[in-house]
Amino acid sequence: MKKITLILGLLIAISGTMLAQADSLLLTNGFKFKDGIYLSFNDFQNNQPAFTWEQLEASLVTSARNMGAQVEYIRQREGAPIPLSAVWGFSLKGIPYIQVPAVDKAYAKFAGFKIRGKICFFIVEQEQSQKVEIKAYNPLTRRPFRKGEVENEVLVEQGFMLHFETGAIADFNYEEVLQWIADDKELLESVTELTEEEVAQKLYKCIMIYDDRNGIKVPNRQ
Numbered sequence: 001m002k003k004i005t006l007i008l009g010l011l012i013a014i015s016g017t018m019l020a021q022a023d024s025l026l027l028t029n030g031f032k033f034k035d036g037i038y039l040s041f042n043d044f045q046n047n048q049p050a051f052t053w054e055q056l057e058a059s060l061v062t063s064a065r066n067m068g069a070q071v072e073y074i075r076q077r078e079g080a081p082i083p084l085s086a087v088w089g090f091s092l093k094g095i096p097y098i099q100v101p102a103v104d105k106a107y108a109k110f111a112g113f114k115i116r117g118k119i120c121f122f123i124v125e126q127e128q129s130q131k132v133e134i135k136a137y138n139p140l141t142r143r144p145f146r147k148g149e150v151e152n153e154v155l156v157e158q159g160f161m162l163h164f165e166t167g168a169i170a171d172f173n174y175e176e177v178l179q180w181i182a183d184d185k186e187l188l189e190s191v192t193e194l195t196e197e198e199v200a201q202k203l204y205k206c207i208m209i210y211d212d213r214n215g216i217k218v219p220n221r222q
Helices: 002-022 041-045 174-180 185-192 196-213
Strands: 024-026 036-038 056-063 068-076 089-092 095-100 108-115 119-137 144-163 169-171 217-219
Touching: 036 041, 095 119, 108 196, 119 196, 144 174, 169 174, 174 185, 174 196, 185 196
Parallel strands: none
Antiparallel strands: 024 217, 036 089, 056 068, 068 108, 089 095, 095 108, 108 119, 119 144, 144 169
């Protein structure tokens, strides 16, 4: 009888451990966030949307090319519209998006996280003015006889990092990455030894290595 009781106790303990483990999962690029909209960073951090898509109606378009999204409106199925300015981000098919500044105020702009972990990474496309030289050619000689500069709007990509523990956001550049990985002394030393050419090629991968070595768990809401 004592033996049976002991076995039952072990089974209960193992079951409890397995349930506890299922309550949170390691945050990786394969982790699926619960679909819906986040009204705050805290919603995102806790994997707890304020509203699921089943409760909402929305007009949005996503781009596979840059993991971006444009949202025209979001409203409750049986309620008032939700101001886009109040939306921190959303999750669609398990992938989280964060709201970023938009030039066109007719819609809200969001960027999907290309890297998910203790340090998340996303890209924002921004319009920038650049001076472009133009030349006027003589049709007979085909030689330029006049040249000048004009302002031209071009799309450029800017990388950003989000710290999953604090919600802090920083530009993706060498100096900022060094600060954000400072608690991993071995990786920090490796990055500081990179040449300028290697930095351009490997800095993105350094974030993925950091996340692999410094795992963080997220509540499992699925």
